[in-house]
Amino acid sequence: MIGIPKSLFYYYDGKIWTNFFDYLKIDYVISPDTNKEIIEMGKSISNDEMCMSIKSYLGHVAYLSKRCKYLLIPRIENFGDNNQTCTNFLAMYDLVNNLFGNEIINYNINLNDNETLKKGLMYIGYKFGKKKSLIKKALNYALKRYNKERKKDILNNILKLKKSKKKVLIISHPYNTYDTFVGQPIIKLLKDLDIEIIYSDLFNKNSTNKLSKKLSKDLYWKYSKDIIGSIELVKKNIDGILFLSTFPCGLDSLVNELIIRKINIPYLNIIVDDLDSLSGVETRVESFVDILNQ
Amino acid sequence: MDKVISFPKLDNYDIPAFYVLSHISSLKIIKPSKITSKTIELGSKYSPEFVCTPFKYTLGTFIESIEKGANTLIQFGGGCRYGYYGELQEQILKDLDYPITLDSLIIGGKTDIKRIIKIMKSYDPSIKLFKSIYYTLIGIQMIKYMDRIDDYIRLNIGFEINKDSFINLKEEMLNDFSHAKGLINLHRLYRKYYKRFKKIPINKPKDCLKIGIIGELYTLMEPSSNYEIEKDLASHHIQIKRYTNVSYLLLKKRKLVKKYLKKLKNIKYRMGADAVDNIYHTKELCKKHYDGIIHIKSSFCTPEIAVMPIINKIAKENNVPVIFFSFDTNTSEVGIKTRLEAFYDMLEMRKYNE
Known part of the structure; x- marks a missing residue:
């Protein structure tokens, strides 16, 4: 049984993994949505200063560690020189490997060395004794299905831009946006106040990645570029931006600061801490929406 | 307007930097002044709240140099977040209405000589390649x-x-x-x-206390950012070993990290900034029977935070005490010194009372 932590990497490639495993009939289990218990577990094994998303990730790993033989922990280094990732994405495999006793299913993405997701999944297929032809079919199936779903999501996201409701673009890493503990409660607050949510990760990544240059010329983090570029794409169609990050995210602390200095759109900057209660955030979201409605 | 150059302060390395710049060009150069509490205050005031500390120190230094007339700033840059400092610092300084330009030499851990030559030529077209x-x-x-x-x-x-x-x-x-x-x-x-x-x-004495000091590069090399921890160690008659310095980072690191990764059985990948180096050096210090290890870094230094549990584990397995310090602009010096005292006492007791 392969344990898949429902955190970080999952929100980028998770659906491809599960499609792939389904086709190959490899057993897996996904950890539950982030909850208090998982956060507490994560905190107990983390270093105090780690960002909340990492603490939460380690909580998911701890949850699975007791229940599964294998853990799926990829490493994502870069998509070329100007598209690197957070150093935590580089360190996570070795950190987990040193802290937990499970056998780890790992692959590396480093486009500079031609290490890709496809190659990584092929390797996992071999590891579980599957035939090459079958693995290739599974890979095709997984990517096709993922792309089809993603296209649909992107279309929906774009269609929302035409609606007459007030629209807020969420600038946040998917592992925060879709996390039940970080992004979802805040998104619900906005939706309850009749706000249409535009997701920064649901656009064509190639175009947002290039567009990010207009806001930040030196930026070299792939996942930040992908989401930041969406501002250039939709700035005329939105009423406000919500910057959402976890404390103390190394990338966001610089990137969001620069972007906030450059844009001329009402914004709200929320930094989620593991001790945060929602009450303080609620008032801030409400007054933000008040400004948008004026 | 004439270009007046300045750059950040890093221990005494401003001496070779000044030497090179003043010999290859006729540009006016303002040497960065020593970092004081006022520098730190200035830097913190205009920095994002939870950025790593070197951002604040170098921003403070820039502002002090600008006040003295500098208008063309060079940030060294690097991997991890260092490489992105420059663009944000330029924006912050421009928002403060300073008429400056700022260039980073290393962006995202990568640099190319052509770009550096282009930058230097834009400062002073008369710069000659061979002389440079x-x-x-x-x-x-x-x-x-x-x-x-x-x-x-x-x-x-x-x-x-x-x-x-x-x-x-x-x-x-x-x-x-x-x-x-x-x-x-x-x-x-x-x-x-x-x-x-x-x-x-x-x-x-032959059996003096020996301590290895590892961690994040800026905090290790700039004494004002670590309350002159090495001076404190020396005043307690302790032999100090530090691996990180500019010649290590500039000339040796690339090759050595590959070697380290081969030798470290529990580590498979490079882990950002100097993380692998520090893990390897921890092992080496243990092997060489150092009495203790001090790990220092600036607050919010992501790559070091991620590997601290591993460093702690290695030191524990080898029964070598390790202490971690995180420096921010508002860290209490007294608190640091008290913890250091206790650490020295403990090491002495372990060594001489056995």
């Missing part, structure tokens, strides 16, 4: 000599018989280095001072 290469080589050589001498000082400064004899001679040497008349002259100066350092009388 020659003086850059002297600059690099100067850094190597400085680091070699510093290594020797760290081993012995805690045991000097006449107070400040090492510091005073070092000051004299740096002054002479900054007036070196070329590569050969620099080499002669180095030989001369090396001999003089060796002659400084010391009283070093």
